[in-house]
Amino acid sequence: MMTPRGIKDLIPFLNFLDREKIYYRLDHLRDDSIMVSFTLVGMRVELDFFDDHI
Template sequence: MTTHPLFNLLDRLDTAKIHYTLSRNRPDSVLVSMTIVAMRVEVDVFRDGHIEVCTFTGSEAPSDIPDLLDRIIREHTD
């Protein structure tokens, strides 16, 4: 019996001691999200076994812009 790629990925992350969260935003995939130094990574593992990886990099410095959080919420409200 072949192990699904999702379980292979989770085993690799556990072995590497990389914290992750799982969520399901699409009916055909599970999203594995992890944050490592200077990078956020989103991995979609699909029912058929294929994997898509997105990385987001940038400054992790805190911002002192007074209305930044309000602006982010306003700009991303449905």
């Protein structure tokens, strides 16, 4: 798996989640980021993708 570095890595990250059959949700709650939320066994993960960092 790659190490995401910012918004340019959003699509490859979503493709990874698709390949692993991990259901995810996209939200746009802040003016400067897109949030990806998904659940793993015993853990909820929320990642905010910004222009230059996560």
